[in-house]
Amino acid sequence: MIVNTDANDIMDDLLVKCMLGEATEAERRQVDIWVKDKKENARYYEHFRLIWTQSRELAAHSKVNEEDAWVRFKARTSRETPVIELKTNTWNAWIRIAASVLVLAGVAWLVYFSTLKNSSTELVVLKSGMVALIDTLPDGSVVTLNRRSSISYPEGFGHEDTRKITLTGEAFFDVQPDKSKPFVISVNDVTVTVVGTSFNVKSNTKQTEVIVETGLVQVAKNDQKIKVSPKERVTVQEGDKALVKEKSTDExxxxxxxxxxxxxxxxxxxxxxxxxxxxxxxxxxxxxxxxxxxxxxxxxxxxxxxxxxxxxxxxxxxxxxxxxxxxxx
CATH class of the missing domain: 3.55.50.30 (Phage tail protein beta-alpha-beta fold)
Known part of the structure; x- marks a missing residue:
């Protein structure tokens, strides 16, 4: 399910005005109240601000045709995330420049409000583009996504008995310790479970690899489980039940x-x-x-x-x- 309401459009307008320094005192107060109202609003604001900042830095060095790039941007994002359509020409022109630079430079589009319905549970999806992306999860854990990778997790992440994440591609996790809520990653047909540690997970169509930097990690497939310590690596081949553990000899x-x-x-x-x-x-x-x-x-x-x-x-x-x-x- 794609979230794309008139209320969100209005708030995007206000956020742009704040970024440009053109918001009135009343409008700034309205944004402050909205940000403090819900955690997801605060995260949306931070993602919006990050995109804005990166696009401004990139736009200073870009000579691209923003109209053509804007068309490509809308075509690309229409399949994944709502496109911010601003009604005021001044703001819309700047967003077009920002988006065109983001597309051509390969900066990740943060898909915070691209949510999917799965058994009535809304999922937050975070994707990287042609550059790596760092993000802080609701529980305080930090994830670094390699290029062309993504994670998804329930909107109520951190409030349930387990912290469940699904990974596609490669990511490094620095997990906030919480023994009462194990951090569980599903990748291919492998499950990685930790309490508080840092480790790298890499997957493709052929295999899944887990390398531990700190703490202890459990890797499981079907009925097999194995404990992985720092500077150890576990490789799981697609279609193979074996969990192969060895020393990680390089960085x-x-x-x-x-x-x-x-x-x-x-x-x-x-x-x-x-x-x-x-x-x-x-x-x-x-x-x-x-x-x-x-x-x-x-x-x-x-x-x-x-x-x-x-x-x-x-x-x-x-x-x-x-x-x-x-x-x-």
């Missing part, structure tokens, strides 16, 4: 939070695999003798070409670009 999984790739005696073959995943590239090692070469360095997350230049200089190897592939030889 590469942190790249979308730290913006760095830490290579600690990492084989070149593994580094190439990671870069292909991160950048969506097709890097191939043309000489198998190079696969076992090991690298110790930290890459700043700038660009793939910069990383390839460092690899070429480090190992004195050639980087070529035949077709849509990249070959190291």
């Amino acid at each position: 590469f999984y942190k790249y979308y939070r730290t913006k760095t790739f830490v290579c600690d005696d990492m084989p070149l073959s593994e580094l190439v695999e990671k870069l292909n995943e991160i950048y969506g590239a097709r890097i191939v090692i043309g000489n198998k003798k190079l696969e076992k070469l090991r690298i110790n360095t930290t890459f700043e997350q700038k660009s793939l070409s910069t990383d390839l230049h460092v690899i070429g200089q480090t190992f004195d190897i050639e980087v070529t670009y035949p077709g849509d592939s990249i070959v190291l030889k």
Whole structure:
């Protein structure tokens, strides 16, 4: 169910006026009362303000055609979240600029009021776009979503016996401790249960991976359960009942939070695999003798070409670009 009422439209108008500094004293009081009235109103306001701030920063450097981008923005968001249509031309022009920059720059659209009905329970859905997104959940836990990932949770999250979340993609969770309300993540056919800890969960169509940084995590599939401690990793293959636990020997999984790739005696073959995943590239090692070469360095997350230049200089190897592939030889 998509929430899109006239009342919300009116409040969006008032929020825009406040952001522009054009609201009257009475209008500012009305917004203050609305924000303090409900927790979801306060969260909506913070998400609105974050989008506004990011779009202003990006708009200063953008030369895009905002009218064309606005059309694309409406087409894209009409399937996911209500589009803010403002009646006043001045405000509407600014929102169009902001939205156009958000779309082209790949900043996440925070889908707070895109709610879904599931057995009469409303779900809050939070999605990231082409950049990672950090958000604070109602219980105070902090989640960092990697690109093209999403979570959903009941609107009353934190008020029931368990704190249930469904994840698609990859996210890092820093969970607020609460022994009376376990934090439970459903991802693929795997369940991750914690009380208060920090850990990374990554899923795709082939497998689910859990890496623990602090505390203790329980990973379960069907009737199997396993405890995971700091610096340990559990991998669950799709269609396989086995829960495979091993030491987590690298910190590469942190790249979308730290913006760095830490290579600690990492084989070149593994580094190439990671870069292909991160950048969506097709890097191939043309000489198998190079696969076992090991690298110790930290890459700043700038660009793939910069990383390839460092690899070429480090190992004195050639980087070529035949077709849509990249070959190291």
